[in-house]
Amino acid sequence: IRCPKNPVASVPVGLPLVPLSTRLLRRAWGPGAVPSLGFSPPAVRTSVTSRYETVYRGTTAQEEAALDVATAREADAALHPLQDASLGSLTVYVVPENSSLLPQGISVYVGKHRSALVRAGGGLAALRTRLRQLTQVMSFTASSITAALSDRMPDSQLGPDARRHLKSSLGYEITFSLLNPDPKSHTVDWDIEDAVNRYVQPVLDKLSLLANFSVDSQILYYAVLGVTPRFDKESSSFLLSAHSLPHVINPVEARLGSSAASLYPVLNFLLYVPERSHSPLYIQDKDGAPVSTNAFHSPRWGGIMIYNVEAPASPQASLPLHVDVDMVRVMEVFLAQLRLLFGLSREELPPEFLLESPGNEGLADWELDRLLWAHTVENIATVSTTLTSLAQLLDKIGNIVIKDDVASEVYRAVAAAQSAVAELATGHLHSAFQASKEAVTSSERAFFDPSLLHLLYFPDDQKFAIYIPLFLPMAVPILLSLAKIVREARQRKKEPTKMD
Amino acid sequence: VCTSRFWFNYRHVANTLSVYRSVKRLGIPDSHIVLMLADDMACNPRNPKPATVFSHKNMELNVYGDDVEVDYRSYEVTVENFLRVLTGRIPPSTPRSKRLLSDDRSNILIYMTGHGGNGFLKFQDSEEITNVELADAFEQMWQKRRYNELLFIIDTCQGASMYERFYSPNIMALASSQVGEDSLSHQPDLGIGVHLMDRYTFYVLEFLEEIHPASQTNMNDLFQVCPKSLCVSTPGHRTDLFQRDPKNVLITDFFGSVRKVEITTETISLDGDLAGFE
Numbered sequence: 001i002r003c004p005k006n007p008v009a010s011v012p013v014g015l016p017l018v019p020l021s022t023r024l025l026r027r028a029w030g031p032g033a034v035p036s037l038g039f040s041p042p043a044v045r046t047s048v049t050s051r052y053e054t055v056y057r058g059t060t061a062q063e064e065a066a067l068d069v070a071t072a073r074e075a076d077a078a079l080h081p082l083q084d085a086s087l088g089s090l091t092v093y094v095v096p097e098n099s100s101l102l103p104q105g106i107s108v109y110v111g112k113h114r115s116a117l118v119r120a121g122g123g124l125a126a127l128r129t130r131l132r133q134l135t136q137v138m139s140f141t142a143s144s145i146t147a148a149l150s151d152r153m154p155d156s157q158l159g160p161d162a163r164r165h166l167k168s169s170l171g172y173e174i175t176f177s178l179l180n181p182d183p184k185s186h187t188v189d190w191d192i193e194d195a196v197n198r199y200v201q202p203v204l205d206k207l208s209l210l211a212n213f214s215v216d217s218q219i220l221y222y223a224v225l226g227v228t229p230r231f232d233k234e235s236s237s238f239l240l241s242a243h244s245l246p247h248v249i250n251p252v253e254a255r256l257g258s259s260a261a262s263l264y265p266v267l268n269f270l271l272y273v274p275e276r277s278h279s280p281l282y283i284q285d286k287d288g289a290p291v292s293t294n295a296f297h298s299p300r301w302g303g304i305m306i307y308n309v310e311a312p313a314s315p316q317a318s319l320p321l322h323v324d325v326d327m328v329r330v331m332e333v334f335l336a337q338l339r340l341l342f343g344l345s346r347e348e349l350p351p352e353f354l355l356e357s358p359g360n361e362g363l364a365d366w367e368l369d370r371l372l373w374a375h376t377v378e379n380i381a382t383v384s385t386t387l388t389s390l391a392q393l394l395d396k397i398g399n400i401v402i403k404d405d406v407a408s409e410v411y412r413a414v415a416a417a418q419s420a421v422a423e424l425a426t427g428h429l430h431s432a433f434q435a436s437k438e439a440v441t442s443s444e445r446a447f448f449d450p451s452l453l454h455l456l457y458f459p460d461d462q463k464f465a466i467y468i469p470l471f472l473p474m475a476v477p478i479l480l481s482l483a484k485i486v487r488e489a490r491q492r493k494k495e496p497t498k499m500d
Numbered sequence: 501v502c503t504s505r506f507w508f509n510y511r512h513v514a515n516t517l518s519v520y521r522s523v524k525r526l527g528i529p530d531s532h533i534v535l536m537l538a539d540d541m542a543c544n545p546r547n548p549k550p551a552t553v554f555s556h557k558n559m560e561l562n563v564y565g566d567d568v569e570v571d572y573r574s575y576e577v578t579v580e581n582f583l584r585v586l587t588g589r590i591p592p593s594t595p596r597s598k599r600l601l602s603d604d605r606s607n608i609l610i611y612m613t614g615h616g617g618n619g620f621l622k623f624q625d626s627e628e629i630t631n632v633e634l635a636d637a638f639e640q641m642w643q644k645r646r647y648n649e650l651l652f653i654i655d656t657c658q659g660a661s662m663y664e665r666f667y668s669p670n671i672m673a674l675a676s677s678q679v680g681e682d683s684l685s686h687q688p689d690l691g692i693g694v695h696l697m698d699r700y701t702f703y704v705l706e707f708l709e710e711i712h713p714a715s716q717t718n719m720n721d722l723f724q725v726c727p728k729s730l731c732v733s734t735p736g737h738r739t740d741l742f743q744r745d746p747k748n749v750l751i752t753d754f755f756g757s758v759r760k761v762e763i764t765t766e767t768i769s770l771d772g773d774l775a776g777f778e
Contacts, residue, residue, distance in 0.1 A: 151604060151645050167603060199770055226527075226713075245761040247713050250527035263601065285763050295764040300605065303764060328770055336767045346766060360770055389643035447644070450591050453583060 048145055048377065052135060053427065059093070067093065072101045073356060076111035083115060088369055088429030090114050090138055092131065097121035107352040108134055113365045133350055138366040140373045144343075148378040151385065164299040165343035168375040168382075170441065171212035171264040174200075175302075176334070177256060178325075179223045182275035186309055188323045190271070192217045195327035203335055203362030209433075210371055214262070225272065226251035229281055235290075238274070238281045240306075245283070245296050248304065267341060268302035269334045273309060273323065280308040295333045303337035305330060335362050342371060372433050376424060379436035383417045386443040393452065406449045413442035503577060503614030503623045505539035510694040511685050513541045514555045515613045515655055515701040517563040522708040523609070526756030534585060534600060536572035538614075538624055548692055555697050555705065571598050579629045587640045604645035609653070609754040613701065616656030618679055619664075635665040642668040649742070651754040655700050657682040660736040672742045672749075674722070676700030677733035684732050699731045713756050719746035 059067070066078035083091050095101055097120050102109050107119040108130055116138065118130055147165065166172070176196070180188050196215055204213045225248045229238035240248070256268055274281040282290040283306060297303035307330065309323050339345070344367045346355055358364045387410065394400055416439035423432035502516040520535055542553050542564045553564040572581060584590050585600050602608060614621055620628040641647055652673040654662050659675030666673065676683040676698065685695035686702045697705075703726040711717055723737050723746070739746050752758050 242763065246758045249759055250757050254529035291763050293764045293767055296761050297764050298759045298761050301759060332767045332770050333764060337764050357769060448588050450589050453589050
């Protein structure tokens with residue numbers, strides 16, 4: 001078989017979702033359970049199938065020229081304007097086995113945008129395996145979709161990753177806090193506004209398709225960690241062991257404050273400057289080695305980094321010491337934690353893969369696609385659960401009043417969910433995501449409408465139970481006398497014929 | 501949640517404040533606590549020691565403290581508001597501190613005290629919440645995945661009737677007395693003139709004072725608190741809806757807040773100078 005010199009496989013990825021079917025099952029919840037009160041939990045059958053549409057073609061002359069450069073990175077940059085870079089699509093260039101674009105030992109190079117270079121070799125079967133691994137890395141895997149659907153899956157099927165990542169939300173609040181427990185010894189200055197504009201804003205701009213972000217910052221004085229670190233003589237430093245880390249967060253959290261106005265999830269990033277008496281402070285991992293980043297994070301909450309101040313050269317230096325925080329180092333860690341909180345990790349990769357670093361943008365285009373796939377599926381699943389539950393509530397309480405705006409929200413949610421599923425099936429990720437966001441907003445607004453409180457509506461049997469004892473005793477003499485009147489009237493009618 | 505008003509129900513407010521205090525001590529911040537007190541005992545004109553609420557005779561422990569944050573007070577404690585907080589069907593103007601912003605990974609502890617009967621709990625001496633309504637509210641919470649696991653503790657007369665009707669998964673319930681029994685109060689204080697605490701909560705509080713954030717005590721120990729000899733009523737509990745074995749469930753899972761933590765091992769590399777060029 002003679003392959004063209006640089007064949008190109010262009011892969012728009014489609015994800016048709018089998019309509020989620022919901023069946024109401026009466027289930028007994030264990031021994032001695034109370035018979036269900038008509039509000040049975042749905043037994044949900046969820047299935048998701050995925051499909052990749054693959055298109056093969058040869059390279060154009062421009063692409064050949066772009067690939068004719070020294071390194072893979074330059075090739076990637078040159079190829080970027082030539083691609084159809086719509087959300088959700090991937091472009092894979094298969095280069096000959098002896099090409100010098102990819103370094104030795106690397107057979108797959110994943111760029112910053114939505115393209116990858118794959119080295120041919122080992123036959124078609126090996127190529128296909130590599131392509132499959134590549135699509136799993138760059139778009140989604142079965143486990144990432146299962147994690148997105150974690151609400152509907154029984155716990156046994158979920159891996160440990162399932163509830164770690166941030167849930168899909170319309171917006172997130174990010175708060176940067178500087179904790180200075182020892183203002184007498186350290187006067188800490190951090191140029192947070194500049195750092196946010198320079199380093200954080202580009203990342204948030206990239207993520208702006210996903211959700212709205214708002215950033216604020218604060219400085220807290222005399223805020224101590226809840227745990228006393230141990231002094232380690234060998235390294236003459238203080239150490240925080242890994243198992244004491246969970247207890248660090250709580251005493252601080254009470255003082256962090258949370259934005260009073262918004263209901264979005266809050267991500268807290270804390271920078272802790274240890275007291276002079278506890279400097280330098282390092283975090284120990286489970287094996288006892290100090291952690292290079294000196295930082296840790298908690299899923300769905302945020303991250304903490306410890307910033308050690310160097311001891312002054314002369315012991316007679318005047319206190320307080322002035323500290324200018326190196327924001328680049330700090331932001332590198334915080335942005336890495338932000339990525340991890342969202343679930344973008346680069347750790348589990350096959351060895352022959354090389355990933356391009358996204359630089360100041362914080363995340364590659366295909367990583368954004370990964371988030372969008374997972375969040376779209378999660379949104380659609382949430383809408384389906386919400387609307388089903390709302391329908392059950394209406395079934396149970398027959399005389400609940402649905403206001404017009406609630407009804408219109410429900411219609412809108414259903415229409416948007418259907419269009420999201422349709423778009424997802426054809427692989428139009430952008431419109432599918434927007435539709436799913438609209439569906440979630442409408443369904444949440446409908447479900448949490450204050451007028452739907454079931455307390456406000458009495459079932460019919462309660463009404464009977466209240467009014468019958470009231471009216472029945474009164475009704476008895478009335479009915480009896482009515483009967484008597486009717487009988488007398490009938491008798492009077494008969495009388496004239498009798499009288500003669 | 502404390503549901504009774506009037507001065508002679510001092511003990512219910514003291515109950516609630518003791519649990520509130522333990523929970524705060526074990527690490528849960530105010531932003532994660534919704535405290536509902538139906539009446540004000542600390543500043544009640546009949547309180548001989550103003551600004552204090554004591555839980556122990558001889559006034560050893562002032563559970564009112566300095567940083568109590570009451571979210572629903574006095575006439576705001578109604579069945580409707582309580583159910584609105586649980587199900588989330590709250591008017592949009594409600595402030596954040598009055599909302600239950602939980603998600604599918606939150607463990608929720610609900611503690612209710614007041615006067616109750618077979619199948620109901622009395623709110624404010626004028627309305628009642630039935631066990632059916634409570635069970636339905638929990639089901640609504642489960643459908644929207646507003647909780648991961650829920651621990652429901654109730655200290656009223658015939659408290660066990662309140663958890664009979666639960667049918668949503670992952671709920672564990674404890675009550676101070678069985679159906680047909682009354683929950684009794686612990687001891688009157690002659691200086692203040694009323695009963696200060698209920699027996700069940702008193703012994704629970706003693707038990708909780710031994711717990712610290714890193715403690716490994718599990719739920720089975722909590723079930724043993726207050727045997728009939730001390731409590732006169734028989735405390736009950738219900739664990740059939742709960743998926744984990746109670747002896748694997750730590751007290752701090754509900755009463756304290758211990759987060760899962762991961763060490764950050766990856767960093768990204770930022771080009772410090774690049775951002776200077778627009």
